[in-house]
Amino acid sequence: MNPVPSNQASEPAGSASPSFRPLYQQIKALITQSLQSGEWKPGELMPSEVELAGRFKVSQGTVRKAIDELAAENLVVRRQGKGTFVATHAEERAHFRFLRLMPDEGLPQHSDSRFVEVKRIRAPAEVARLLELKSGDAVVYIKRVLSFEGQPTILEELWLPGQLFKGLSAERLVEYKGPMYGLFESEFGTRMIRATEKIRAVTADASASEFLKVAEGTPLLCAERVSFTYGDKAVELRRGLYSTANHHYLSELS
């Protein structure tokens, strides 16, 4: 009667540890695989819960619990009456998902991006370490300045694995409208789903003072971000210098 595959049967005999994996977790892993493989692309409508339940031979409630967790992790988006969609960075509401710098007064504004440098280099040791590459592997290096309402506010450097971003050029970056993560997702099939940032206080050196139009020695936030795609694979290193004269970094603790 019960179509559930035995949890115990498939475990190695010697496994003394908690060898129990709920069915909905297994379903979640299968759905994640389909997302990663591109069976359903960002922005697209996924099969309905009923359909997935049929495919996996489980009840709708079990599929539901799996999708609930994927929605909580922002991998998919549910819309009542319409269906479940693959999350995408090419959406208005996604623009500020990874940007925690907020204006002291008023609502978040869109930024203008000015690219200072785009080139391919060999990964320095520290970049290679954080991106889990071999030292000397090819990486794309990008340097840009972000301005809010005409005020230069962020000086940012990025390093991306060269292997994943083969056709990435300055021209393509300049002509693309919207956040870079949208471009990465649509043109290079790499979707960022999570990131961690380490933040420190530093002072502006000559270069930073010039790009951000602040005095040398001005205190700045330094945010070092590592972004991950499916399977917790690191695919971006970003180091930003934030001017906090009229902005602050917002952190919600819960």
Add this chain to the structure above:
Amino acid sequence: MNPVPSNQASEPAGSASPSFRPLYQQIKALITQSLQSGEWKPGELMPSEVELAGRFKVSQGTVRKAIDELAAENLVVRRQGKGTFVATHAEERAHFRFLRLMPDEGLPQHSDSRFVEVKRIRAPAEVARLLELKSGDAVVYIKRVLSFEGQPTILEELWLPGQLFKGLSAERLVEYKGPMYGLFESEFGTRMIRATEKIRAVTADASASEFLKVAEGTPLLCAERVSFTYGDKAVELRRGLYSTANHHYLSELS
């Protein structure tokens, strides 16, 4: 047959808006009320799901979904086989819940706290605004230095509503072991459940340089935290200066 109170019937006739409130949300609100009123105290075992289902005349599944959300918000903690417990700050794992400053190398360490000043004052205008008090209302002011492995790292000022923290004294603070939130919860019945921090970069002034043993002009993180208890009521303002020579502020983006 259905014990569910009608969602529509009790609505005002003219209500054109989305006047629908799922049953589990109503149950969640009722449970939250009991938490807030102290019917079950921090650290205590709550009634079982079956018992609550009986009390509220709903199915166990509905109670379960309510508690699921409370657990996700860290208001309660579930333990399989034992029961559901009211969350508490007087626990090892809660110590680092609101502290995002991590050592660059090694695991998080416990801090030593040295109190510089504890007094009652009238709330300055800005403090009153952030704590939603009237300007001039009594507040408790605390200033302290936190050290990790002997190194002074955080210079912190706190403002607490005087009304809620009547017996709070320097002696009580010094003799209490563990995080301040544990003291607030056990002695003053005020439990912090959420906070927001705004972070900026500043430079050390004469006072900060003395307390943190750094040169004047050293860049520091300035974190301004407002903490909330049940009902999104602000009950603490905290302003910390963090030395980021050997530490960083960790932010998870998801």
Add this chain to the structure above:
DNA sequence: AAGTGGTCTAGACCACTTT
């Protein structure tokens, strides 16, 4: 009217803890 996600119920069984 039909299809989707969202809620609610009732009952069975499992994993874990305590008695």
Add this chain to the structure above:
DNA sequence: AAGTGGTCTAGACCACTTC
């Protein structure tokens, strides 16, 4: 053995969207 939370199922109905 008894009690707790955790999983899974099956079916009903609701709210929302589209046809």
